[in-house]
Amino acid sequence: MILEIRNLTKLYGATTAARDVSLSLEKGEFFCLLGPSGCGKSTILRMIAGFERPDSGQILLNGVPITDLPPYRRDVNTVFQNYALFPNMNVHRNISYGLRIKGIAQMELRTRVEEAIAMVGLGGLEERMPAQLSGGQQQRVALARALVNRPAVLLLDEPMSALDKKIAEQTRTELVELQKRIGITFVFVTHNQTEALAMAHRVAVMKAGVIEQCDEPRGIYERPATRFVAEFIGSMNFFDGTVVATDPDGCTLHVTGDTSVRLQKPSDVTAGDDVVFMIRPERLKMSLVGPQEYENSINGIIRESVYMGETTVYRIELRPGNTVTVHVQNYLPGMTEGFYEPGEEVHLMWSKTSGGVIRA
Amino acid sequence: MEGGLSRANDLRIGKGWWLRVLSSLVVLFLLSPLLLLMFFSFNASRNITSWSGFTLDWYAVAFSDRALWIAVRNSLIIAVASTAASTVLGTLAALALGKYSFRGRALFQSLLHVPIIIPEIIFGISLLALFVFIRMPLGIVSIICAHITFSISFVTLIVLAKVRNFDRNLENACLDLGATRLQAFFHVVLPAISPGIIAGALFAFTLSLDDFVVTFFTAGPGSSTLPLKIYSLIKFGITPAVNAVSTILIVLTASTIIAATLIQTGAQTSRAIRLFSYVLLGVIGIALCAFTLFSPREERVVRLYIFAEYIDQSILTDFQKTYGVKVTQDYTNSNEELLSKLQMGATGYDIIVPTGFMVQIMIREGLIAPLNPRNIPNLEHIDPTFRKLWYDPDGRYSVPYAYGFTGFVYNSSVVTDPVDSWNVMWDERYAGKLLMVDDMREVFAVSYIRLGYPPTDTDPSHLRQALELLMRQKPLLRKYEANLINDLLINGDALIAQDWSGNAFRLNQEHPEFKFVLPKEGCMMFIDNMCIPKKSTHKEEAELFLNFLLRPDVSARNMRKILYAMPNPDARRLLDENLRRDTILFPPVDDLSRYRITHDIGEFTIEMERAWTELRGT
Numbered sequence: 001m002i003l004e005i006r007n008l009t010k011l012y013g014a015t016t017a018a019r020d021v022s023l024s025l026e027k028g029e030f031f032c033l034l035g036p037s038g039c040g041k042s043t044i045l046r047m048i049a050g051f052e053r054p055d056s057g058q059i060l061l062n063g064v065p066i067t068d069l070p071p072y073r074r075d076v077n078t079v080f081q082n083y084a085l086f087p088n089m090n091v092h093r094n095i096s097y098g099l100r101i102k103g104i105a106q107m108e109l110r111t112r113v114e115e116a117i118a119m120v121g122l123g124g125l126e127e128r129m130p131a132q133l134s135g136g137q138q139q140r141v142a143l144a145r146a147l148v149n150r151p152a153v154l155l156l157d158e159p160m161s162a163l164d165k166k167i168a169e170q171t172r173t174e175l176v177e178l179q180k181r182i183g184i185t186f187v188f189v190t191h192n193q194t195e196a197l198a199m200a201h202r203v204a205v206m207k208a209g210v211i212e213q214c215d216e217p218r219g220i221y222e223r224p225a226t227r228f229v230a231e232f233i234g235s236m237n238f239f240d241g242t243v244v245a246t247d248p249d250g251c252t253l254h255v256t257g258d259t260s261v262r263l264q265k266p267s268d269v270t271a272g273d274d275v276v277f278m279i280r281p282e283r284l285k286m287s288l289v290g291p292q293e294y295e296n297s298i299n300g301i302i303r304e305s306v307y308m309g310e311t312t313v314y315r316i317e318l319r320p321g322n323t324v325t326v327h328v329q330n331y332l333p334g335m336t337e338g339f340y341e342p343g344e345e346v347h348l349m350w351s352k353t354s355g356g357v358i359r360a
Numbered sequence: 361m362e363g364g365l366s367r368a369n370d371l372r373i374g375k376g377w378w379l380r381v382l383s384s385l386v387v388l389f390l391l392s393p394l395l396l397l398m399f400f401s402f403n404a405s406r407n408i409t410s411w412s413g414f415t416l417d418w419y420a421v422a423f424s425d426r427a428l429w430i431a432v433r434n435s436l437i438i439a440v441a442s443t444a445a446s447t448v449l450g451t452l453a454a455l456a457l458g459k460y461s462f463r464g465r466a467l468f469q470s471l472l473h474v475p476i477i478i479p480e481i482i483f484g485i486s487l488l489a490l491f492v493f494i495r496m497p498l499g500i501v502s503i504i505c506a507h508i509t510f511s512i513s514f515v516t517l518i519v520l521a522k523v524r525n526f527d528r529n530l531e532n533a534c535l536d537l538g539a540t541r542l543q544a545f546f547h548v549v550l551p552a553i554s555p556g557i558i559a560g561a562l563f564a565f566t567l568s569l570d571d572f573v574v575t576f577f578t579a580g581p582g583s584s585t586l587p588l589k590i591y592s593l594i595k596f597g598i599t600p601a602v603n604a605v606s607t608i609l610i611v612l613t614a615s616t617i618i619a620a621t622l623i624q625t626g627a628q629t630s631r632a633i634r635l636f637s638y639v640l641l642g643v644i645g646i647a648l649c650a651f652t653l654f655s656p657r658e659e660r661v662v663r664l665y666i667f668a669e670y671i672d673q674s675i676l677t678d679f680q681k682t683y684g685v686k687v688t689q690d691y692t693n694s695n696e697e698l699l700s701k702l703q704m705g706a707t708g709y710d711i712i713v714p715t716g717f718m719v720q721i722m723i724r725e726g727l728i729a730p731l732n733p734r735n736i737p738n739l740e741h742i743d744p745t746f747r748k749l750w751y752d753p754d755g756r757y758s759v760p761y762a763y764g765f766t767g768f769v770y771n772s773s774v775v776t777d778p779v780d781s782w783n784v785m786w787d788e789r790y791a792g793k794l795l796m797v798d799d800m801r802e803v804f805a806v807s808y809i810r811l812g813y814p815p816t817d818t819d820p821s822h823l824r825q826a827l828e829l830l831m832r833q834k835p836l837l838r839k840y841e842a843n844l845i846n847d848l849l850i851n852g853d854a855l856i857a858q859d860w861s862g863n864a865f866r867l868n869q870e871h872p873e874f875k876f877v878l879p880k881e882g883c884m885m886f887i888d889n890m891c892i893p894k895k896s897t898h899k900e901e902a903e904l905f906l907n908f909l910l911r912p913d914v915s916a917r918n919m920r921k922i923l924y925a926m927p928n929p930d931a932r933r934l935l936d937e938n939l940r941r942d943t944i945l946f947p948p949v950d951d952l953s954r955y956r957i958t959h960d961i962g963e964f965t966i967e968m969e970r971a972w973t974e975l976r977g978t
Contacts, residue, residue: 050536071535072540078533080532082529086530086548087551088552149537149538
């Protein structure tokens with residue numbers, strides 16, 4: 001375990017930036033803190049870096065408490081959201097700053113800076129000033145400036161948020177490859193769920209200073225532990241329901257009145273519990289004809305369709321005041337344009353392994 | 361930027377070139393007074409309205425005038441010290457305000473605006489009150505403290521703007537990379553806010569160099585600055601020598617600012633220009649240090665509080681050579697200023713130079729000390745008529761120094777009638793060509809003399825009559841003028857002007873067609889006296905100096921230099937023929953009753969001021 005956070009709490013007046021947060025990271029892990037702005041994810045990063053002091057709790061690096069150490073005594077480095085490149089120094093001096101401060105010998109310094117520059121692909125730009133660089137180049141300088149110090153943990157505070165979408169996507173892949181190659185533990189803060197799911201080994205979803213769920217990307221998406229996580233990651237349909245019966249394989253529910261739903265997934269609910277049944281819009285199969293090989297189905301009327309390119313999003317009214325969203329791939333074989341029209345009655349079907357329940 | 365300037369402007373006043381013309385005009389309007397001043401520093405004539413040939417003489421005069429350079433040196437010491445202190449303190453305050461939140465932060469920030477908002481004069485008075493209360497001796501240190509108090513606000517607010525814009529993450533990035541807070545400050549914070557610090561420092565420097573009001577109140581002996589000295593020169597008229605000094609200062613300040621700008625633009629400018637800027641700043645710095653270091657200290661000293669240029673500088677150095685006592689000068693502007701300074705408890709002056717009526721007031725207020733005649737044997741050279749005058753009946757408190765008259769000057773090449781009466785100032789033939797001095801007492805004195813009242817009269821009905829007489833004169837006047845009387849006469853804008861004898865003498869030397877008249881009805885006379893304040897700490901040295909001044913050869917030399925008459929017949933005998941016999945400088949004074957010596961009119965001044973306002977306002 002390279003980094004361990006124990007019961008970290010930090011309050012700013014009435015707002016909670018972190019409440020009883022505990023995490024442990026393995027060496028070489030790419031860990032992501034995900035959440036909306038103001039959820040406290042950046043504060044946790046800043047407490048690890050040493051820019052903020054927790055009200056209570058402990059941070060251990062390689063098993064040694066660092067909670068009370070100043071930033072310059074911690075073996076961690078940060079890539080800042082706006083990169084925070086020193087405007088009065090050129091690329092080379094920016095990157096070599098940490099080594100110069102530590103008094104690394106000239107020879108070693110040169111090799112290490114050259115390595116770092118090559119690693120992020122900045123060759124030839126050594127003499128440029130930060131103001132003369134593009135956003136992507138600046139981000140690489142920030143990355144090189146941190147990595148040249150070979151920290152135990154690299155902290156990245158929304159490093160892609162200032163880049164335009166295309167460059168951000170390209171950088172994403174490069175960053176994952178870089179991390180795999182150098183094996184340094186990354187703690188990556190973002191509000192962008194796609195980034196988090198695509199890059200991280202594990203993701204912690206935060207809300208109001210509390211970690212709602214910490215799991216691998218697949219677990220976060222497939223088995224959201226709370227309604228917040230389910231809504232924040234992707235989109236989700238919710239049905240209020242009651243558990244009718246349970247068995248070793250799963251359970252049977254009644255949703256939106258008396259529609260019976262079979263769910264074959266382990267859960268800790270018992271008969272009679274009020275629950276919320278959740279199912280992703282892309283897991284619902286829409287059809288004009290009745291149930292075929294699916295265990296569960298419900299009827300509704302198409303109220304709206306929005307063409308999104310890859311998919312079309314339909315809003316289906318099950319009954320007055322109760323609608324669900326369905327995503328349908330636009331390139332399904334045999335589908336023609338305008339196949340489903342608003343006003344048509346359709347069947348929505350899903351398998352017993354789709355969806356999940358949480359307590360209401 | 362350049363592209364932006366040439367486009368059609370937002371005000372839609374034509375194409376870009378229109379905007380350029382307008383901008384140039386604005387810049388010209390801002391700079392033309394300075395350019396004119398620099399231009400006239402090369403003028404051969406001492407009058408600033410007419411050009412009479414190129415000369416560098418005034419620079420020679422300025423460079424050889426030690427008193428002037430002492431004032432420049434004082435100004436620079438004060439500016440450098442107060443700038444250094446206020447820049448450091450202001451920057452620290454800005455960092456505290458911009459980076460941290462603490463109790464009373466908002467209050468502190470509002471209080472910073474106080475020195476900027478408060479009228480400067482109130483600020484000056486309150487500082488003087490404070491310094492006197494805590495018994496801090498007035499002098500260079502007190503002026504520096506005063507300047508720091510107001511400069512600090514400007515520096516803080518300017519630097520604060522930079523600190524607010526400063527990205528805190530830059531500092532964090534430093535710490536993150538292993539730098540301590542101090543290293544982070546010098547590597548990143550300071551470079552980022554340095555444009556603000558430089559701007560603030562330049563601002564503080566110019567504020568300090570320019571300041572008159574606050575300096576005026578907080579100055580003490582040995583600390584007169586250039587602005588104080590220049591203002592005090594009003595008594596004799598501002599000479600192109602001051603223009604020369606000002607030109608040097610303008611060039612110095614402008615080079616500092618240009619050099620600072622070049623350095624700040626950093627990477628864009630060539631290495632050579634930057635090198636040049638550093639060299640320039642270095643030279644300026646060394647020059648400042650040289651001035652600052654040049655400040656000899658002597659134990660025995662006499663501190664003179666006098667109008668600028670009212671004593672021959674070489675006498676002071678001779679006195680020092682002979683007796684080993686140094687004489688320093690500070691500059692006063694008026695009797696009233698002298699009085700208020702002494703009343704407010706200013707100490708450290710050893711000799712002051714009040715006019716007759718002020719001597720009377722100061723004796724009454726107990727501000728001046730009686731002299732010991734045994735220490736001043738040279739008093740025997742003084743014309744007995746000038747001893748024991750009404751304002752000092754026993755001659756115990758004052759030694760008459762110099763005297764002069766207020767008569768009128770006329771251009772004899774145009775005005776050919778015999779003129780010997782004040783009536784000519786009401787003569788309609790010269791309408792629009794008459795000048796009266798811009799001085800309430802002098803103007804009313806003429807009116808009173810014409811009416812046959814003494815100028816010391818305090819009867820309100822007589823004042824009314826005098827006002828009516830002046831009201832009749834006013835349409836005939838070109839204007840009331842104080843500083844440019846000679847210039848207006850030379851230009852031909854005026855033919856006849858009420859004038860002081862010293863002024864008239866200088867005019868007559870250059871332009872003999874201008875004659876000075878002491879009207880037969882009588883005229884005003886002033887006698888300046890030397891006195892020793894009660895709080896003087898060098899009374900013995902002061903008396904030694906007075907005795908030295910009265911030595912006939914010294915007094916003669918002094919007269920030759922300042923061109924005012926001194927009541928010292930033995931000295932007068934040593935003067936050249938033309939000077940000795942000059943009737944402007946030495947009109948017959950055997951019978952002083954013809955001349956009205958200015959009296960204090962006490963509370964009646966208020967009445968007269970009301971009448972004066974009425975006269976000037978309508």
